[in-house]
Amino acid sequence: MVKVLISDKMSPKAAEIFRQRGIEVDELTGMSPEELKACIGNYDGLAIRSSTTATAEIIEAATNLKVIGRAGIGVDNVDIPAATAAGICVMNTPFGNAITTAEHAIAMMFSLSRHIPAADASTQAGKWEKSRFMGVELYGKTLGVIGCGNIGSIVADRAIGLKMKVVAFDPFLSPERAADLGVEKVELDDLFARADYITLHTPITDGTRNLINATNIAKMKDGVRIINCARGGLVVEEDLKAALESGKVAGAAVDVYSVEPAKENVLFSLENVVCTPHLGASTTEAQVNVAIQVAEQMADYLLVGSVTNALNMPSVTAEEAPKLKPYMELAKQLGSFAGQVTESGLKKVHVEYEGQAAGLNIKPLTAIILQGLLGPLMDSVNMVNAPIVAKERGIDVMESISDKADDYQTLIRLTVTTEQRSRDIAGTLYGDKRPRIVSIKGINMEAELGPHMLYVTNRDKPGFIGSLGSLLGEAGVNIATFHLGRHEAQGEAIALIEIDSSLAEDTLEKVRALPHVEQVKPLAF
Ligand SMILES: NC(=O)c1ccc[n+]([C@@H]2O[C@H](COP(=O)([O-])OP(=O)(O)OC[C@H]3O[C@@H](n4cnc5c(N)ncnc54)[C@H](O)[C@@H]3O)[C@@H](O)[C@H]2O)c1
Numbered sequence: 124m125v126k127v128l129i130s131d132k133m134s135p136k137a138a139e140i141f142r143q144r145g146i147e148v149d150e151l152t153g154m155s156p157e158e159l160k161a162c163i164g165n166y167d168g169l170a171i172r173s174s175t176t177a178t179a180e181i182i183e184a185a186t187n188l189k190v191i192g193r194a195g196i197g198v199d200n201v202d203i204p205a206a207t208a209a210g211i212c213v214m215n216t217p218f219g220n221a222i223t224t225a226e227h228a229i230a231m232m233f234s235l236s237r238h239i240p241a242a243d244a245s246t247q248a249g250k251w252e253k254s255r256f257m258g259v260e261l262y263g264k265t266l267g268v269i270g271c272g273n274i275g276s277i278v279a280d281r282a283i284g285l286k287m288k289v290v291a292f293d294p295f296l297s298p299e300r301a302a303d304l305g306v307e308k309v310e311l312d313d314l315f316a317r318a319d320y321i322t323l324h325t326p327i328t329d330g331t332r333n334l335i336n337a338t339n340i341a342k343m344k345d346g347v348r349i350i351n352c353a354r355g356g357l358v359v360e361e362d363l364k365a366a367l368e369s370g371k372v373a374g375a376a377v378d379v380y381s382v383e384p385a386k387e388n389v390l391f392s393l394e395n396v397v398c399t400p401h402l403g404a405s406t407t408e409a410q411v412n413v414a415i416q417v418a419e420q421m422a423d424y425l426l427v428g429s430v431t432n433a434l435n436m437p438s439v440t441a442e443e444a445p446k447l448k449p450y451m452e453l454a455k456q457l458g459s460f461a462g463q464v465t466e467s468g469l470k471k472v473h474v475e476y477e478g479q480a481a482g483l484n485i486k487p488l489t490a491i492i493l494q495g496l497l498g499p500l501m502d503s504v505n506m507v508n509a510p511i512v513a514k515e516r517g518i519d520v521m522e523s524i525s526d527k528a529d530d531y532q533t534l535i536r537l538t539v540t541t542e543q544r545s546r547d548i549a550g551t552l553y554g555d556k557r558p559r560i561v562s563i564k565g566i567n568m569e570a571e572l573g574p575h576m577l578y579v580t581n582r583d584k585p586g587f588i589g590s591l592g593s594l595l596g597e598a599g600v601n602i603a604t605f606h607l608g609r610h611e612a613q614g615e616a617i618a619l620i621e622i623d624s625s626l627a628e629d630t631l632e633k634v635r636a637l638p639h640v641e642q643v644k645p646l647a648f
Pocket residue numbers: 195196197198217220221224269270271272273274275292293294295296324325326327328330331352353354378379401402403404405
C-alpha cells in the first residue's frame with residue numbers, strides 16, 4: 124500500500140484526502156532530523172510545510188520516496204537538486220496561501236504605521252500612552268514592491284485600494300502586466316530612492332539573498348519602513364538593526380527570520396519593530412487550501428502519475444496520465460533499446476512524434492526516453508533528472524512533431540547520434556496498447572520486446588537463421604519469438620529474438636563467431 128508521511132502541522136484535510144484515496148498516512152510532526160532520517164525509508168510521499176527540512180541526507184535515506192509535497196509556496200527547505208538526482212518529484216501549492224500572505228503584509232504595514240502591537244500591550248497594561256503612539260498615514264505614500272509575482276501583485280492591488288502609489292521592481296514583470304496591475308515598473312535603485320514603505324516578495328535565491336543590506340539601506344529614503352513576509356535571508360538582520368537604531372529606517376515588520384524557529388534574533392526588543400512567527404500563510408482558509416491541494420497533487424502523482432505544480436519535472440494532467448501510460452512504456456523501451464546498443468559518446472538525440480503521438484504532452488515522454496537511453500550508460504539517472512543529466516553532458520536533445528505517421532496511426536521515432544554513427548528506432552501502439560518496435564536502422568520489422576532479447580545484425584545469407592537457431596537450441600536456450608528484417612536480399616539484416624532466459628557469455632561468443640554476424644547484443648527490458 125502507498126504510504127505518505129505528514130511531518131509538519133497541516134490541516135486535517137490533507138490526511139483525510141490521502142485516506143479517502145486509499146493511501147496510508149502517518150502524521151508525525153516535530154521530529155528531529157535524525158528521527159525523520161530513521162523513518163523516511165518507509166514512505167512513498169512526504170508532505171511538509173516550512174518546519175521540515177528535506178536535506179540531501181534525508182533524501183539519501185528516503186529509498187522509497189517518490190514525491191515531496193510542500194503545502195505552501197517556498198521550497199527553500201527542500202534540497203531540490205538532491206531530490207532531482209534521486210528521482211523524487213518536488214511539488215508545491217503556488218497559489219493557495221497567496222491572498223493570505225498578501226493580507227499579512229498589509230496588516231504588518233498598518234501595525235507598523237500605527238504601533239498597534241506596542242499600543243495594545245501598553246493599553247492592556249493600564250497605561251494610557253496616547254502621545255507615545257503617534258502614527259503615520261498610508262494614504263498617498265509610495266509603496267515599493269520588490270518581487271511582483273503572485274503575492275507581490277496582490278499586495279500592490281490592496282495598496283492601490285488604500286490610495287498608495289505603488290512602484291515595483293521585478294526583472295520578470297512585463298510592462299503590460301505592470302500596466303494591468305496599475306503599478307510603475309522601476310529599477311531597484313529608483314525604488315529605494317522613492318519608496319516610503321518597502322515590502323519584499325521574492326523567493327530566496329543567489330540573486331536575492333542579503334538584498335536588504337547596509338549598502339542598499341543607504342540608498343533608501345530617511346524614515347523608510349520595511350516589511351518582510353517572504354524569507355529571512357533576504358535581509359542582513361544586523362544591518363537592519365543598525366539602521367533601525369540610527370533612525371534611518373523608521374520601522375520594520377518582520378514575519379520571517381534568517382534562522383527559524385527564531386527563539387532569539389537581533390531585531391527583537393527594538394522599539395520600532397513588529398514581529399510575527401512566520402504567520403504569513405496562517406489563516407484557516409489558506410491552510411485548508413494548501414492541505415487539500417498538496418494531498419490531491421501527491422495522491423494524483425502516486426496513484427495516477429499526473430504531475431501538477433512540480434518544480435523538477437514536466438506537468439501531466441490527470442486527463443493526460445492514462446493516455447500517456449502506454450506511450451510511457453513505448454518511450455521507455457525505445458530509449459532503453461537505443462541506450463543498450465550505444466557504445467560510444469552520445470552527441471545528439473532526436474525524438475520525432477508522428478500521427479496521434481504528435482498530439483500528446485511530449486515532455487514527459489522525451490524525459491522517459493532519455494532515462495531509458497542514459498540508464499545503461501550512467502548510474503542514477505531517472506525520469507526526473509534525465510533531461511538535466513543530458514544537458515550537463517552536452518547532449519543535444521531535439522523534439523519534433525508531425526501530424527503524419529506514414530503507415531502508422533501513431534509513431535515515435537528516436538534517432539541517436541554518437542561520435543561514430545546515427546541509429547534510429549521507431550515504435551508504435553496498436554489497439555491493444557502494447558508497444559511494438561516497427562523499425563530499427565530503417566529496417567522494418569514488427570516486434571514486441573520481452574525481458575530477455577538478443578539483437579543481432581548480420582549480412583543476409585542463406586543458412587544464418589538455421590545455424591543461430593541450432594546454436595541456441597544446443598545451449599538449452601528456448602526461443603520465444605524471432606523477428607527478422609533486412610534492407611534488401613544479401614544486404615544488411617537484423618534479427619531480434621526473444622529468449623526465455625539470459626545468455627551465458629560463451630554462448631554469446633559462439634553467436635558472435637557465426638558467419639556473417641556483425642554485432643550481437645543481449646538486451647534486457
Ligand atoms: N511568510 C509566509 O508565510 C510566506 C507565505 C507564502 C510565501 N512566502 C514567500 O514569498 C515568496 C514569494 O511568493 P510568490 O507566491 O509571490 O512567488 P512568485 O514566484 O509568484 O513571485 C516571486 C517574484 O519574485 C520575482 N523575483 C525573482 N528574483 C527577483 C529579484 N532578484 N528581484 C526582484 N524580483 C525577483 C520573480 O520574478 C517573481 O515574480 C515565496 O518565495 C515564499 O518564500 C512567505
